[in-house]
Amino acid sequence: MKIAQLRRTVQLLSLAGMVAVPLLNSRGINAVSGSFYSVEIGRLLLTDPLIAIQPLLATMTIDATLLASALIPAGLALVLGRVFCSWVCPQNTLSELSDAVGTRLGGRRFFAPTPGPLVRYTVLAVILAITLLYGFPLASLLSAPGIISVQTARFIYEGTVGLELVLIGGIILAELFLVRRVWCNHLCPVGSMLSLFRFKKTMRVVMAEEGEHACIHCRECAKACQLGLNPMGGEIAPQCHNCGACIDACQEMTGERRPLSFRF
Amino acid sequence: MSKHFLRPPAAVPEAEFLGRCIRCGKCALACPYRAIRIAGLLDGLEVMGTPIIRARQSPCYLCLKCVPGCPSGALDSRVKKREQVRMGIARINRKECLTWQGTFCRSCYDHCPLFNEAITMDSELRPVVNEKKCVGCGICEHVCPADSAAITVIPGGAG
Numbered sequence: 254m255k256i257a258q259l260r261r262t263v264q265l266l267s268l269a270g271m272v273a274v275p276l277l278n279s280r281g282i283n284a285v286s287g288s289f290y291s292v293e294i295g296r297l298l299l300t301d302p303l304i305a306i307q308p309l310l311a312t313m314t315i316d317a318t319l320l321a322s323a324l325i326p327a328g329l330a331l332v333l334g335r336v337f338c339s340w341v342c343p344q345n346t347l348s349e350l351s352d353a354v355g356t357r358l359g360g361r362r363f364f365a366p367t368p369g370p371l372v373r374y375t376v377l378a379v380i381l382a383i384t385l386l387y388g389f390p391l392a393s394l395l396s397a398p399g400i401i402s403v404q405t406a407r408f409i410y411e412g413t414v415g416l417e418l419v420l421i422g423g424i425i426l427a428e429l430f431l432v433r434r435v436w437c438n439h440l441c442p443v444g445s446m447l448s449l450f451r452f453k454k455t456m457r458v459v460m461a462e463e464g465e466h467a468c469i470h471c472r473e474c475a476k477a478c479q480l481g482l483n484p485m486g487g488e489i490a491p492q493c494h495n496c497g498a499c500i501d502a503c504q505e506m507t508g509e510r511r512p513l514s515f516r517f
Numbered sequence: 518m519s520k521h522f523l524r525p526p527a528a529v530p531e532a533e534f535l536g537r538c539i540r541c542g543k544c545a546l547a548c549p550y551r552a553i554r555i556a557g558l559l560d561g562l563e564v565m566g567t568p569i570i571r572a573r574q575s576p577c578y579l580c581l582k583c584v585p586g587c588p589s590g591a592l593d594s595r596v597k598k599r600e601q602v603r604m605g606i607a608r609i610n611r612k613e614c615l616t617w618q619g620t621f622c623r624s625c626y627d628h629c630p631l632f633n634e635a636i637t638m639d640s641e642l643r644p645v646v647n648e649k650k651c652v653g654c655g656i657c658e659h660v661c662p663a664d665s666a667a668i669t670v671i672p673g674g675a676g
Binding site: 274275278279281283288293300304305307308316318319322388390400404406407410415416417 | 532533535536537538539540541542543545546547549551554555556557558559562563565566586588589590591
């Protein structure tokens, strides 16, 4: 089975969950409650690591419960890479969709000149420095998945949405007309924080250099990547969010040969 | 400085609240009365995404269901009883209040959840707020029949 089919299913389930939670909560069913900032499933609290460290920086007090609730998401990133971004995040789903439509309509965009993680870590550092200096949780206002989920809940509860959605619209427009996939690839602080949790065994896309699995240099993998990464060009790990599009494209071209695959 | 809003019950003091609240919206999801609203950009950049209560539209009924769910401690889970809540203090504008202007009305007195404690009647049957007992839930503000509520909650009791 193609990775894409599995991933689409997870993406759709995530979107469905995002709508179902406020719908159920508004009817008094609270077994699952929260948003992409922080969600409580039964008694298990899961918080976005970026969001969880904010009160620590802003108020200089340690909230053990909140910090502990970021361990599972951080651990997931440590093992599987930034799969939250590619498999769950509603902003990525939206961006992917608009990118696919834009490409089909013949839109011409370019990739940012620096393919590395320098921009993303600089942006993250600036945001966290502002939180530390001004005691203000800026990242909460810049978490696209958080905003989308909270505004969905607001729409269900209040029948209105906030101007925060301007950020989401701005991201889509910038990605369509300026730099391709610039938010997910270079700016999003949520993804940048998650990409800090990695070590040499973290799941990543690996290309077989030689032997029966050797690459046939068709470049289909690089063409398939919306983030403009080239799996044939060596280390792509900090930017790659393990969506698997390159592996699907590779298998399409090479069949049983399978030069590209996820490895730990 | 953006203007102050009424916060959900058990909120920590405003300055700390702005640093602690992660804007996750969970308290709003927990509120069975949909009284907790999510502030938007128009309410001020500083408060955007935080929970606010517009008491005139929809006050807090002090069920405290929002409190235990708060993941960040912006709502203090040590607050278990409604008497412990300090969202603000109601203040009567005697120039607008029907009773103080001579028309008999006891809406705020009748509806106060801390009945005959937070709002009492003086010797001439005019409502008076007992600042030591008032928790600032805003039910009085919600039910006040005057055109623009003659009794309003000053958030945080800050004055």
